[in-house]
Amino acid sequence: MLSTAAHNGVTKKVTKPKSKSHSEHLMKRVSRACLHCRQRKSRCDLDSSGSPGTPPCQRCLRDHRDCVLGSSNRGGRRVRKPKSSSHDMDSSSSPAKVMQLAPNSTPAPAEPPRQFSRPYQPDHYGRSDPPTASTVNMDDDDSASTTDSAIGSVPRNPSDAWQCLTNVAKRGAEIANIEKAGDHYSESTRRVKLNGVQEGQPDSGIKAYRLVKNGSLTRENVSQLVARYANNFHPYLPLVPRKYFDPAALDSFASQEKHLLTAVLTIATKDLVDTPGYHEICSKYMHELISGIAAGADCDVEAVEALLLLAEWEPQGLRPKIEAVGRGEEDRAAWMHVGLALRSGYFLGLDRTSFRNDPGNDAQVDGRKRLAWTSCYISDRLISVRIGRAFWSRGPGPMTGLVSKDFPSLQPLTTAEEDYARIFQALLDLTQLYGNVHDVLYSGMRTSNQMMLMGDYVKYVDDFRNAIERWNRLWGTLNCSPHIKVTLQMSYEYLRLYTNAFAFQAAISQALTLKPKEDAHSQREHLRATFSSVASMQDARFIYASVDAAKSYLTILVNSVDPEKHLHFMPLRYYLYSIYAAVFLYKARSFGIMNAEEERGVRLLINDTTKKLHRASAGPDDIGSRYARLLELLWKPKSSSSSSDTQELLRKDDNVPAGALPNTRLPDQPYMQYSPMNDFSWLDLEAVGDYVSGYQIGNPNMLGMNTGTYQQHGPYPANSEAIWPVQNWQVDPNGNLLF
Template sequence: MSSGEQISSPKKVEKPKFRPGSGRLMKRVSRACLHCRQRKSRCDLDSSGSPGTPPCQRCIRDGRECVLGSSNRGGRRVRKSKLTATSSMESKAVQLDPGSSTSRSDSHVLPANPYPGANMFGRSDAAETDSIAADDDDDSGSITDSAIGNGVPTNPSDAWQCLKGIAKRGTDGVDPDTSQGGGISAPGVASANGSPNGTVDPGGGIKAYPLVQNGSLDPETVFELVARFAKHFYPYLPLVPRKYFNRSNLDEFASTEKHLLTAVLTIASKDLVKTPEIHEYCSKYMHELISGIAAGADCDVEAVEALLLLAEWEPQGLRPRVEHVGRGEEDRAAWMHIGLALRSGYFVGLDRTSFRGDSGDSTNDARKRLAWANCYISDRLISVRIGRAFWSRGPGPMTGLVSQDFPSLQPMEPDNEDYARIFQATLDLTQLYSNVHDVLYSGMRTSNHMMLMGDYVKYADDFRAGISRWEKKWGSLNCSEHIKTTLRMSYEYLRLYTNAFAFQAAISQASKRKNDDPSSALSQKEHLRTAFSNVASMPDARFIYESVEAAKSYLKILVESVDPEEHLHYMPLRYYLYSIYAAVFLYKARSFGVVQDTEDTKEETFVRHLVAQTTERLKRASAGPDDLGSRYARLLELLWRPRSAPTVGSPEIRLNNEMELSTTMAGLLPDANYMNLSPANDFSWLDLEGVGNFVSGTGVLGVQPFFPTQDRASMWQPPFWAGDMAGSLLF
């Protein structure tokens, strides 16, 4: 036999196989007509007398045109959006079968799959096409078996995916994901609420956007707010696709990405003093959308981006009440929004884009990768701010993401900002934050043990070297001055966060020595001040000095390099809160005598002046008396103001229009020399609510009056939102 005869051989003899559940042997064949293939039933092409040629027995019996399908074997088939010649023939064959109720409009469209391993136990479309089912009386069984496959579901979600595949084949090919009332949409699949890959609804657009439809806003106002966001807020967190800053794409923005658009409008309107009703309308609708996400409503990557944006700015309209003095409410709200973004991101599969080389639409995958990387950054930074454990595993150091992995941030013109490089610098710095938190602030028991044993020294030195290397690499990054300033501020706060741990270790060691020596006549307060009377002779002097220097450097950048009205006003809230933490840290360092006036230096006077300038900048950056900057400036004023002697007055705590303490309150707070410290019962420098309670006398349940005969330390209660470290650590 020649080679040509071997190639043209119609089929080879195969061993009959037993099909479970069918009760009989089944001979596998490699060819089938389109009608039998579409029914997932056995095709008998031997009825015409010529083996392997049409018509088959079923088509003869039903009086149908029998068209032989091409072989789908021979390696991986790349599916295209346009129909090939073969698929055109298949469509023609399906149209010629008016009695078929199971025909699909496009047999080559892969079903949506929102879970990482949803197909691990089922067959792919290609496998289903190649498989040969039983004959007529076993058609329903063949459909079910094909959907279930041979694997075992590993969780309820896998079982649900299996049942969804069966239901899909029994409803004329209607995909449960895209039908009305379906569950959460798969990544990159258009849904009822719209998605990044969805098309604009012809009857939708900006006029169908709820805030425009109900008359709260008009299309021009919406675009003005979008343009305002692009100019002032976008540079600090470039998550919104830049195409939406074009007026011609406003309809698409409103139709497909309502969560993201509403977040943009809410943030852009938060400081509009002359038209506060706009922010009220946007906030109310944003609150409804967030509630829907929390309740399990359909969402995609744009909802995750919206939550991340809100966490960076936390508009006041989303909170039921605004306190006159900042107490860290923004941290609590950001914690919740970031947590919701992370869980939503996991559910729609954003974490699968962390590694390069995954299949799928490259543009959409790049957007998802950027969103997931920002989830990682936000999770690390909020955990560092409030002393909580991480939620997200994140991209991690093993992924090695660089600026080229974020094409949407690449400059579009030669003179454009290179947001990709800025983002890479932020990602590298965040990894350092993550490592410091993981090693030094991993938990109270571990941290306390490390402090007392002295193991932290080698870690702190290594982290300081890593921070220095980051500064050498990225300190001269070519970008706008106000963007470079935010990187410098983040760098200085990381120095403070790292070295403050050693400062706290020195305090813990001194406290332990006092507890181990009950014969000492000194009080705890006197013992601590004596221990820190000569910092230069302490083993941890380099850490203590650098932590104080980092706190002062951060405030100096804020005072000297940031324009309050042009830049600080629009910066994410973390840069405001970093300044508060730095000022509170300096207050506590002063209470130990580390910061004080001497004959040679007037360090305490300088620090007081620096804090006063900081409060002035925060006020200038505020849109009103209840804005973020004003509220926390008021907190610092109450903390750092000199205390006067007790005078006769009302025992209740009152704040007048200028938010000054009553004379009774002023007399009961610590004097100008030092704070009455108690290592076991004091507020943490990361616990802004504890600081607020300290300066205003507010307990957990509300405002409590102080009486001259009572000791303040005995009345103070740990705040409800105290961080993990606040119960036993001063810093």
């Protein structure tokens, strides 16, 4: 006799006479039952027809019902491939469909189907097909399987475990909200006005965006600013998904990407002179969102992208004070924004997208995250190189080898579009060289000094020079728009300068070791004598290459970049590279390595550079005008170095239009006006600002000189107090090289 304990149409235990051939078959759990027996939660005997395991069952045969065989739901959302049978689903059907045997005629059910109050919730981890008659009733094992699938993979650390539990809790909260909303749905649909608008319906899309909801901006304003950003700023850093540049997608942009949209609006309004209130409004909201991210507010990849965009352009509205002369404040702000983006990216797990080992994930989502994380790496390397600080990011990974095809959102859809994927790959390869140069040559004060004095730097500089030239041969002929290609050329020239300038500093350090105990005047004369014949020096090729790279960068800026159409919209690093190059030439000239004719050419080049910077500025407070004033003060001739002239250049004159500052003729000056012992680095713009403003710079160990003696030899303004280092002037306490 057969005894069973049935539940949900599944036979739990089977006992029968001990027949070995048949006992193995009966020990297996049977999960097949007809729909009628499943509804009654009773045992379904499919052996009554003479064909074991096939309908009709004994109950349907007795009640004269059509016996419809249901499918197995064991295993939660996992769909198994059915075995081939005359009653099974055809093998060509989709796996997401449910196996069901359809009779010739539809019988009237004896009992109404059971209604479930819990609505259907699509599973994020499995199929999203709506439930059917054969999938409503599930075994007890299904709930456990669904929970396991919601948790996902095995947690690797406490943070992963916490995130898994959070996902399960969120799903439960969402289901509860849907049930609550379903109870009141019928009531809300009845509250309809005569014009057809639901009463009390909340705003959504762009209407719910803060700046539109409070009346600061209109939908048309936002759409115009997004279009302005897409045309002028986006080509230099294409992080914003291109779908959001469609006006029809403005609602989804505002509802799903508020951090990114606010960053776009803040950057797009930063140079609007006619409507300055827009930039103030957008900056305040952006500042609030950044504060929320820093405080641990929930955010996604779009917040990381927003921070990276701000770091590249650094709108003035985000800073509490704007100096009349640039002093590197933008670098400091960019350093903080990139750091916050990296921390957020690590927390969101963006670094895991660097490895292409999960083909089951959404390629579009992974592509966007990979692009954002790679941009974090690029921004981190470039800002660290500019300010001389250590890296924060570990990078995409040594075995990744990211190429253009890894960034699908940047690939052109038509032949007429820009191939941003290849441009991005070129910048990524160049950034890797930047990082290697910084890690090896500029890794730290002690390491750099030892390398300079021992001469180990020569082989590294030569290797880096060869690698840089290989990059130029590979990517220098890249087919792209001229205003995009010129940014790659400028980055290439600055990397040449950054690499070869280290050897210039090494030559200075080696020369100073020969007279370590002399006073400042003797050291100055010794350095002039040493560099008076650069061709005879061991590092002559590096010194010449560094000066050539600085002049080449400024030449590209002056001759190949339109100040109003292109330079005005370029990321700030291209402005600052020009300032670094100009300061480097000032330092190099003070050593007397230029003859009179070359010096006149350099002075004219600096003069043209300041004109370009003024023309590229939207006003006197813009980045171009502020740093043009810095160069004007630095390269100012001795005859105009009085305190009144200095204060005149430092004063902000709102009535003077951009580019209308007087074109002062720069006369030839004797070498002795400039001292190679000026204690500021060409990589430290804050110290350069102190230098031209007449502030005291240096450290407490420096020995002061009287003002009268100093004015004969130094380029400080007449009202400044001279201070000269006595020993170890080639590095400062912070570890910055002082060349």
